[in-house]
Amino acid sequence: MDRELNPFKPGSGLRPPALEGRDEQIDSFDLLVARSKRRNYDRGLILTGLRGVGKTTLLNTLADHADRQGWLTIGLEARPNDAGTSAVRAKLAQELTVGLRRYSRTHRIHQLIDPLLEIARGFSLGVGLGPASVTLGGSSRALAASGDIDLDVEELVEAIATALKPRGSAFGLFIDEMQDLDSDLLSALLAVAHRAGQREWPFFIIGAGLPNLPAVLAEARSYAERQFLYSTIGPLPKPAAEAALADPIRRVGGDITPTALDILVTASGGYPYFLQEFGKAIWNVAADSPFDDDDAHLAVEVGRTHLDEGFFPSRWTRTTERERRYLTALANTGLEQAPSGQVAALMGSTANGASDVRNSAIKKGLIWAPEHGRIAFTVPGMADFIRRQPVD
Ligand SMILES: Nc1ncnc2c1ncn2[C@@H]1O[C@H](COP(=O)(O)OP(=O)(O)O)[C@@H](O)[C@H]1O
Numbered sequence: 327m328d329r330e331l332n333p334f335k336p337g338s339g340l341r342p343p344a345l346e347g348r349d350e351q352i353d354s355f356d357l358l359v360a361r362s363k364r365r366n367y368d369r370g371l372i373l374t375g376l377r378g379v380g381k382t383t384l385l386n387t388l389a390d391h392a393d394r395q396g397w398l399t400i401g402l403e404a405r406p407n408d409a410g411t412s413a414v415r416a417k418l419a420q421e422l423t424v425g426l427r428r429y430s431r432t433h434r435i436h437q438l439i440d441p442l443l444e445i446a447r448g449f450s451l452g453v454g455l456g457p458a459s460v461t462l463g464g465s466s467r468a469l470a471a472s473g474d475i476d477l478d479v480e481e482l483v484e485a486i487a488t489a490l491k492p493r494g495s496a497f498g499l500f501i502d503e504m505q506d507l508d509s510d511l512l513s514a515l516l517a518v519a520h521r522a523g524q525r526e527w528p529f530f531i532i533g534a535g536l537p538n539l540p541a542v543l544a545e546a547r548s549y550a551e552r553q554f555l556y557s558t559i560g561p562l563p564k565p566a567a568e569a570a571l572a573d574p575i576r577r578v579g580g581d582i583t584p585t586a587l588d589i590l591v592t593a594s595g596g597y598p599y600f601l602q603e604f605g606k607a608i609w610n611v612a613a614d615s616p617f618d619d620d621d622a623h624l625a626v627e628v629g630r631t632h633l634d635e636g637f638f639p640s641r642w643t644r645t646t647e648r649e650r651r652y653l654t655a656l657a658n659t660g661l662e663q664a665p666s667g668q669v670a671a672l673m674g675s676t677a678n679g680a681s682d683v684r685n686s687a688i689k690k691g692l693i694w695a696p697e698h699g700r701i702a703f704t705v706p707g708m709a710d711f712i713r714r715q716p717v718d
């Protein structure tokens with residue numbers, strides 16, 4: 327088929343040709359937005375799930391909805407380690423400035439927004455990451471520029487939210503890969519969201535991240551558990567997975583037989599990233615339409631090769647030798663969720679002896695602990711990929 331017309335888009339956060347199976351989350355978010363217009367404020371939303379399941383895509387979609395309903399929306403992607411911390415803080419300050427300017431232009435409310443822009447410019451979250459180093463004098467200091475992260479975040483959010491409230495608008499902070507947010511900024515944000523709830527400031531955190539995110543939040547603030555509506559994003563149920571493939575194909579003038587569709591959906595396990603990869607492959611390998619079983623089998627093969635060259639190694643190559651040994655041991659248990667002790671034993675260690683490598687792999691977002699003493703991959707299909715690797 328004509329490659330130019332290929333509608334499928336495997337890739338991180340790329341808008342899919344058909345966003346299927348997420349009505350529940352979209353509806354509950356739209357309700358939150360609608361209620362906020364009436365100054366009925368609900369809890370923010372946290373989306374969690376494995377890699378490639380569609381969290382970033384959904385988060386962006388929700389931000390678009392909020393934008394269209396007149397919210398001030400700021401997007402942020404957290405990153406691990408210290409370098410990530412300062413980059414993310416700088417980015418937050420910058421995004422705020424950009425977001426406020428855009429908001430003021432779209433809504434023609436310069437008088438309201440200009441003073442907030444001043445504050446956003448002063449808000450740099452002390453580029454140094456240690457305790458406050460800024461010593462500005464007493465009462466004349468600028469708002470949100472004390473160098474104390476808790477205070478600055480709170481002053482900033484209060485100023486923005488109280489300015490937007492009379493308009494029935496709200497301030498939405500959309501944070502992707504939220505499990506990687508540095509703990510000081512995370513605690514400050516959770517605290518201010520908590521306060522916002524009590525004081526009825528229209529400020530909402532909408533977060534997305536790996537399945538360990540709820541645990542990370544609970545560790546940062548004990549009340550985080552009650553602070554959000556938590557929603558698990560999983561693989562698509564069969565009808566949604568079928569629609570995610572068949573609708574885009576038909577929209578650009580192709581077709582696919584029911585059995586061919588079934589082959590692709592089954593091979594994908596309903597995972598959106600795999601659906602996009604297999605969809606793209608069948609479009610490219612099929613000589614003509616409708617796509618049949620032969621096309622589907624070939625597409626699965628081609629699609630898997632692509633995954634083995636991109637999706638999987640992008641994580642695998644970032645590991646240390648010892649992490650690789652740990653992940654290989656986990657893959658070799660053959661279990662969805664393996665007891666940590668068993669994984670450690672397979673690499674010739676004890677649970678205690680392997681706890682450092684286990685923790686570093688968790689920090690890198692490769693694995694997570696579904697429950698105490700158990701461990702699982704954050705990437706669907708990762709175990710099979712590892713078992714396919716040549717042993718060196
Ligand atoms: N609901 C969906 N239906 C079909 N395709 C989707 C859906 N959600 C995401 N995708 C596609 O899946 C891939 C992975 O999405 P992404 O949002 O990056 O996942 P995650 O952030 O969970 O790793 C992208 O190519 C995207 O276009």
Ligand SMILES: [Mg+2]
Binds near residue numbers: 381382
């Ligand atoms: Mg993502």
